[in-house]
Every structure is written in C-alpha cells, then in structure tokens.
Amino acid sequence: MIKKFSWKALFIGLAVFVLLLFVPRYLPRFQIYLLALIFVTGLLAVSLNMVLGLGGMYQFHHAVFYGIGAYTVALVITKTSVSPWLGFIAAPIVSALFSFIIGIICVRLSKLYFGMLQISLGSLVWAVVFRWYSFTGGDDGIHGIPVPDLISSTSGAYYFSLAVTALCLVIMFRIVNSPFGRSFQAVRDNPGRSEAIGINVKHLQLTGMVIAGAFAGVSGSLFVVIEGSVFPELMFWTLSLEITIMCLLGGWFTFLGPMLGAAIIVLLRTFVGIYTEYWTMILGIVLMFLILFLPQGVLGFFQEKFETDGIKTIREEK
Amino acid sequence: MLLVKDVQKSFDGFRAVSDAQLKVEKGEVVAVIGPNGAGKTTLFNLVTGQLKPDSGEIIFNDENIAGMPPYEICRKGISRSFQIVNIFPRLTVFENVRVSVISYNKRTFNLFSKAENVAVAETEEIIESLGLSEKVKRISGSLSHGDQKVLEMAIALGNRPELLILDEPTAGMSPEETLATLELMKSLSRERGITILFCEHDMELVFSIANKIMVMQHGRTIIEGHPDVVRSNREVQEAYLGGEA
Numbered sequence: 001m002i003k004k005f006s007w008k009a010l011f012i013g014l015a016v017f018v019l020l021l022f023v024p025r026y027l028p029r030f031q032i033y034l035l036a037l038i039f040v041t042g043l044l045a046v047s048l049n050m051v052l053g054l055g056g057m058y059q060f061h062h063a064v065f066y067g068i069g070a071y072t073v074a075l076v077i078t079k080t081s082v083s084p085w086l087g088f089i090a091a092p093i094v095s096a097l098f099s100f101i102i103g104i105i106c107v108r109l110s111k112l113y114f115g116m117l118q119i120s121l122g123s124l125v126w127a128v129v130f131r132w133y134s135f136t137g138g139d140d141g142i143h144g145i146p147v148p149d150l151i152s153s154t155s156g157a158y159y160f161s162l163a164v165t166a167l168c169l170v171i172m173f174r175i176v177n178s179p180f181g182r183s184f185q186a187v188r189d190n191p192g193r194s195e196a197i198g199i200n201v202k203h204l205q206l207t208g209m210v211i212a213g214a215f216a217g218v219s220g221s222l223f224v225v226i227e228g229s230v231f232p233e234l235m236f237w238t239l240s241l242e243i244t245i246m247c248l249l250g251g252w253f254t255f256l257g258p259m260l261g262a263a264i265i266v267l268l269r270t271f272v273g274i275y276t277e278y279w280t281m282i283l284g285i286v287l288m289f290l291i292l293f294l295p296q297g298v299l300g301f302f303q304e305k306f307e308t309d310g311i312k313t314i315r316e317e318k
Numbered sequence: 319m320l321l322v323k324d325v326q327k328s329f330d331g332f333r334a335v336s337d338a339q340l341k342v343e344k345g346e347v348v349a350v351i352g353p354n355g356a357g358k359t360t361l362f363n364l365v366t367g368q369l370k371p372d373s374g375e376i377i378f379n380d381e382n383i384a385g386m387p388p389y390e391i392c393r394k395g396i397s398r399s400f401q402i403v404n405i406f407p408r409l410t411v412f413e414n415v416r417v418s419v420i421s422y423n424k425r426t427f428n429l430f431s432k433a434e435n436v437a438v439a440e441t442e443e444i445i446e447s448l449g450l451s452e453k454v455k456r457i458s459g460s461l462s463h464g465d466q467k468v469l470e471m472a473i474a475l476g477n478r479p480e481l482l483i484l485d486e487p488t489a490g491m492s493p494e495e496t497l498a499t500l501e502l503m504k505s506l507s508r509e510r511g512i513t514i515l516f517c518e519h520d521m522e523l524v525f526s527i528a529n530k531i532m533v534m535q536h537g538r539t540i541i542e543g544h545p546d547v548v549r550s551n552r553e554v555q556e557a558y559l560g561g562e563a
Contacts, residue, residue, distance in 0.1 A: 190406050192368070195368075196389075200426075
C-alpha cells in the first residue's frame with residue numbers, strides 16, 4: 001500500500017484498460033456481463049479495503065453502503081420524475097451520508113467493538129429496507145428498473161461500469177497516496193502514537209469511512225446498471241463477509257488485490273455454482289490454503305516475489 | 319512555561335501520582351528521577367493527555383491543559399517520546415517522520431496532493447540531524463532497538479515542539495548510543511532552543527545535562543531544584559541515590 005507510483009504499473013494498467021475496451025467485440029454477452037460484474041464487485045472490495053487495509057478498521061458491514069447506493073438509484077428512477085442521471089450522482093452522496101451517521105456512532109469504539117456495532121446498525125438498515133414494502137419493495141426488491149438507454153444494453157452497461165470503475169480507482173489511488181492516506185496508515189499501525197503527534201484519530205477514521213462509503217455507493221449504483229434490479233440481499237451481512245474475504249484473498253496490503261479477490265470469487269461462484277450449490281465449500285478450501293500458504297493474499301504474494309523491498313518485514317512481524 | 323500543580327491520579331484505588339509539583343521554564347532541561355513505580359511515566363502521560371488527571375492543574379503557556387485530548391496538547395506545542403518504543407512499524411523511517419510533519423503542517427486531511435512531494439525538506443532535515451539518513455528507506459519495524467528509540471525522538475521533533483518530553487530516552491541503549499543521545503539532547507537544547515523534560519535512570523546522564531531535577535517517590539514530589547541541591551539532599555540519598563552520591 002505504501003508502494004510508490006511506478007511507470008511500469010501505469011503501463012500495465014493502461015494496457016489492461018485498452019484491452020478491456022476492445023474485448024466486448026469478441027466475447028459473448030454472458031461473459032461481458034460477467035466482466036462488468038467483476039468491475040462492480042471489485043470496486044466495492046477496493047472501497048472496503050480503503051478502511052480495512054489502509055486504515056485497519058474492522059469495517060464488518062460495508063455492504064450496507066453498497067445497497068444504499070443501489071437503492072438510491074433505483075428509487076430515484078422509479079419513484080421520481082427527475083433525470084435518472086441524478087440518481088447516479090445521489091448514490092455516493094446518500095451512501096456517504098449513511099456512512100457518516102453510522103460512523104459517528106461507531107468510531108467511538110475500536111477494533112472488534114467497532115465492527116460489532118456496525119453490524120447491528122447496518123442490519124437495522126437492512127431490516128427497514130426488507131420490511132418497507134410501500135417504499136423499497138420489501139423482500140421482493142425492485143425489478144426492471146429503466147436505466148437510461150445509453151447504458152441499458154449489455155455493452156453500454158459494460159462500458160459505463162468500466163469507465164466509472166477506472167475513474168474511481170484513479171481517485172482512490174490518489175487518496176491512498178495522499179497525506180491523508182499516509183496518516184490513515186499511521187493510525188492503522190499505531191493509533192495511540194498518532195494522537196500524540198497531533199492527529200485527531202476519530203475524525204480521521206470517520207473521514208475514511210465516509211470516503212469508503214461513497215465509493216461503495218458508486219459501486220451499488222453500477223450494480224443497478226448491469227442487473228436492472230435491487231433487492232435487500234445487497235445489504236445483507238453475508239455479502240459484507242464475502243467482500244471482506246475478497247480483500248483478504250487478493251491481498252489487503254495491496255491496492256488492486258481486492259479487485260483480484262473479487263474476480264476470483266465472482267468466477268468461482270459463477271462456474272463452480274453451476275455444478276453445486278455448495279460452492280462456498282470450495283471457497284472454504286481455497287481460503288484455508290490461502291491462510292496457510294499466501295497470508296499476504298494472491299497479489300501480495302506476487303508483489304513480494306517481484307518487489308521485495310519492505311514487504312517481507314510485514315510478514316516477519318506477523 | 320509548564321507548571322504542574324497538585325496533580326493526582328489513581329488507578330482502581332492505587333494512587334500512582336498523589337501530589338506532583340513541577341515547574342519548567344523556557345529553555346531549561348529538566349529531569350524527573352525516582353525509583354521504578356514512582357509515577358514518572360504516569361506524570362508524563364498526564365501532561366501529554368494520554369491520561370486525564372483526577373485533580374490538579376497542568377498549565378502550559380498560561381493555559382490549563384489538564385484533561386485535553388493528546389492531539390490537542392500536541393498542537394499546543396508539546397511533543398513526546400515513549401519509554402516503550404512506539405512507532406509506526408509498517409511504515410518506512412521516512413514516512414514515520416513525515417506523518418508527524420504532515421500533522422504539524424495541518425495537512426492530515428489533504429486528500430489529493432501527492433504525499434511523496436509533501437513535507438520532504440522538513441522531514442529530511444530532522445532525519446539528518448538525528449543521524450538516520452542511511453536508514454530512511456528501511457521499514458521502521460526492522461530497525462535495531464537503539465535506532466527505534468532515536469526514531470521515536472525524530473517523530474516527536476516532526477511537530478516542532480516548544481517542549482519536548484522524553485520518557486527514558488536511553489532505556490535499552492548501548493553505551494555508545496546513550497552517549498550519542500546525550501549529545502543529541504544537548505544540541506536540541508542549545509541549537510534549537512527546545513525545552514526538554516525527561517526522566518531517566520542513568521544518573522550520570524541526568525547530572526551531566528539537567529539544569530533542574532525533580533525527584534519523585536510513591537507518586538509524590540520529594541524535592542525539586544538545582545542538581546547540586548538535589549544531590550546533597552538527605553531524603554533523596556536515602557530514597558534513591560543510595561550510596562552513589
């Protein structure tokens with residue numbers, strides 16, 4: 001995470017981006033959809049990692065902000081007559097707002113207590129959405145949401161999610177490498193010491209939560225674009241657990257690791273899910289191997305292989 | 319500059335600090351000595367806000383700072399190092415100090431400039447003056463204990479303190495490292511005009527640098543005064559210095 005900007009990384013990133021621009025021409029629809037789903041889920045996982053890996057906060061119920069983003073778009077489109085694009089602008093704002101409210105209550109506590117309180121507050125939001133039939137559609141959710149024509153086709157949705165995800169990643173990368181990002185890492189490593197050098201730790205953590213929540217909201221709005229529907233599972237705690245696993249799987253001390261973790265899990269769920277509904281069993285086995293052999297996550301492992309400076313020490317410390 | 323008056327602090331009925339008095343004038347180097355468990359570290363924690371005093375006043379530059387949170391006290395101009403190494407183990411030496419400078423420059427909440435280009439000169443200057451230049455890129459958790467203690471001080475200096483509080487700066491250091499730290503403290507005091515308040519078990523070091531010494535025992539201030547006065551005080555000799563003095 002404290003890796004410096006490198007031309008090599010920029011080049012690879014651009015190459016991948018250009019490649020992704022052209023693949024829809026050659027792939028069947030389902031695979032285009034799958035790629036878009038990976039972008040959206042990956043964006044969600046990277047946004048979680050902003051607080052989890054960068055800030056060391058036990059953000060156990062991140063999916064709430066994802067769900068809120070999705071529902072915001074869905075409700076703006078189906079319940080109001082304003083431009084649907086406003087929904088996409090509103091999504092991160094509303095998610096950030098909820099992040100702020102939940103955050104202001106939770107950051108008083110630390111570590112596990114923070115996480116537990118967040119799960120209960122998040123579940124409260126879920127319960128409201130689950131039951132409020134007249135407004136949110138209750139446990140049925142809202143289906144057939146008419147997104148703008150420009151982005152309603154499979155390839156339109158693909159390009160829209162690609163563009164927004166890429167933009168968000170660039171912004172988040174800047175934040176990670178900003179003075180705020182550095183201070184957030186310092187707080188992760190040693191909150192007590194951070195206070196002693198004049199950092200208001202609770203403010204910093206709250207700011208981190210609001211930022212992460214906003215990006216989760218963006219991700220949620222993209223989900224509506226590719227699926228055309230929303231349902232309460234989007235903010236159920238099991239999804240939060242799943243994205244936490246994505247971060248650990250991909251490597252939570254790397255920037256793009258969670259993206260990779262998301263890709264692995266989405267693909268596992270899709271392809272192993274065809275053969276058995278117990279695909280989570282495979283996930284469990286994968287996780288066990290991960291903990292035993294790749295404690296740094298997949299991307300963390302490769303980073304350690306190729307760029308040894310510093311990262312090894314982290315492992316020794318564990 | 320700093321005035322500690324009748325400060326008390328108990329933990330579950332145990333009086334760690336029951337009656338502490340201390341006065342630090344600008345430019346002084348003041349040592350707090352006393353046997354283990356005398357309440358020195360607790361006193362420092364009370365001054366820098368890690369703990370809140372039960373009663374008493376802590377006046378810094380005409381303002382009562384007792385009970386303020388640590389980050390606010392730090393912003394008023396008091397920095398500290400810790401007895402047990404307290405750094406950011408996963409960050410490099412350079413980033414350890416930079417984070418502190420960023421905080422001093424009030425750029426902690428700056429989201430979009432590049433951290434790489436922020437506070438470079440100030441950070442380099444501090445690192446160089448403490449002799450850590452060769453280790454800037456090392457992950458700080460992998461440094462030797464002595465270097466980590468020096469880094470402790472570097473982090474504290476990042477906030478450009480008026481008053482620097484050092485909690486046993488040479489604990490666990492080799493004789494050479496101790497000597498280097500002594501020289502460093504002297505130069506901080508003379509060249510930068512930083513007021514220093516520290517506690518230390520190494521009596522040689524204490525008597526060679528302190529302008530004033532405060533002796534604590536069982537949470538109370540026994541005596542506060544010039545080193546010669548303290549050295550010749552009978553109560554202190556019995557309580558702490560033993561036959562040494």
